[in-house]
């Protein structure tokens with residue numbers, strides 16, 4: 355079929371040729387288009403590295419070709435430097451892991467001085483994950499990073515389970531809306547709201563973030579959990595509770611993405627949680643995500659980010675799709 | 688395209704699939720694992736480690752999920768092989784043993800995902816007239832590799848400790864040229880009766896009395912803390928190879944941190960990642976039990 359079609363259009367002028375192909379729904383004659391739009395940003399591929407699992411991008415540069423990524427999301431950044439929680443900070447669980455790193459990061463000043471010049475060299479988009487204890491702290495980071503060219507947008511982490519007051523914006527719709535209303539005027543760059551699964555109604559928070567001014571949503575952050583050493587009767591991680599991530603959380607993440615996407619039609623949603631293969635990513639696309647982030651899997655299989663664009667390309671070709679549009683939200687309940 | 692070249696931070700590590708060639712029990716707790724991985728073998732230095740998957744690479748098998756950090760025992764660039772001496776410590780290493788056995792028997796896929804070589808290894812201490820390794824548990828491998836590659840002048844002693852004789856690794860697996868091996872067991876079933884630090888004190892007060900040796904320490908944390916204390920009290924230079932639960936091995940997950948006495952040049956933080964900034968440290972530069980000094 356493809357061969358016959360090629361022959362058929364051979365003598366047509368190039369403009370007409372393009373036009374005809376465009377008119378055929380789902381017909382991919384050449385490379386499928388892997389780009390994905392997130393607010394005012396166009397990502398080269400719909401695959402990103404999740405915050406806290408990929409450092410500042412350059413750490414994995416020896417083994418991951420960053421051009422395969424739509425974006426790198428940096429480790430959560432706070433205004434003041436944070437030393438993080440005491441150790442042990444992680445515990446491996448069935449098909450997942452618990453972490454309570456405590457948002458260890460260098461703080462805004464050092465970030466601008468030392469990390470931004472490195473981020474500027476990355477051959478991919480950079481989203482800075484922002485965390486704060488108050489609206490003012492979030493706003494200060496967005497304000498100061500807005501003029502910096504290397505920063506393409508902000509992922510606002512309202513959902514870290516490991517800090518005091520950290521969950522207010524994640525679980526209270528009014529607080530969440532207030533936060534994004536306050537952030538909107540600080541930047542023209544993408545504002546992506548990263549939501550927590552540790553809420554009664556994720557759809558309500560999703561709507562509040564969008565209402566406040568978030569142009570896109572990403573979810574989920576980790577699920578609050580814990581583990582006990584029965585010999586000592588003590589917690590496995592020093593912080594007692596921690597965030598669960600990895601394949602174990604994928605079903606919860608899919609449910610949350612589906613609910614958020616239905617609650618906010620037309621708003622780009624980024625799926626996160628337990629992605630370990632293309633098939634996992636396809637599940638997220640089908641329930642409404644237009645891009646996905648790979649987190650915990652980077653630790654065991656950093657090569658997945660190298661493989662995903664090629665695998666998606668092959669999958670789209672096999673389906674006869676020219677781009678992601680017919681895939682996103684194609685799930686039928 | 689290689690972006691690593693234009694970025695300051697990254698080290699020269701690879702991700703590969705390594706084919707297990709042999710696995711042998713060399714004590715009741717140690718297994719000697721030989722892998723074919725020429726590129727990592729060429730780059731590996733003493734004290735460096737690899738992150739090795741415990742299960743064949745299959746998205747459906749995700750328990751245990753994380754790879755395990757294992758120190759390199761030896762690397763043969765000519766043969767393209769990498770030797771690991773792993774100490775069976777928990778579920779991951781038990782599964783690794785079974786996975787490799789199955790692979791060698793042709794019962795499962797052969798290659799294991801491996802990332803490495805990672806971390807900064809041991810370098811010879813200067814202004815010393817002898818080199819003493821103090822090791823136990825999973826600390827044996829990096830020390831043996833260090834003494835096998837050591838070029839510096841000076842007498843060489845390697846103290847290896849275990850609970851009892853049957854746990855000590857077979858002597859040929861831990862032998863290094865011109866290096867005197869001192870074994871120690873808690874129950875006295877072989878060598879010195881007592882722990883590694885007792886054997887160290889005996890060596891320092893006996894054959895090496897009046898000398899200025901450098902100490903290289905790797906093993907269980909209480910042992911390393913005690914050895915660092917000995918070094919401090921006697922004014923001897925010392926290096927410890929720290930271990931911690933790790934997820935990534937490359938400095939991004941921030942799970943394996945230890946506190947230092949000075950801020951880090953790149954982050955301004957007092958935390959060091961054992962995987963990225965270590966695993967080998969001068970205990971005098973660390974806070975708390977390592978140096979006896981609290982962080983400012």
Ligand SMILES: Cc1cc2nc3c(=O)[nH]c(=O)nc-3n(C[C@H](O)[C@H](O)[C@H](O)COP(=O)(O)O)c2cc1C
Pocket residue numbers: 404405406407429430453455457483511514548574575576598599600601603626627628629647648649650651940
């Ligand atoms: C060790 C670790 C550290 C993390 N740090 C952050 C962080 O600083 N900020 C953030 O928004 N999410 C953080 N996350 C959450 C991830 O970005 C992601 O939302 C979550 O792990 C679920 O995806 P996964 O199952 O693919 O890992 C962290 C996750 C892990 C495992």
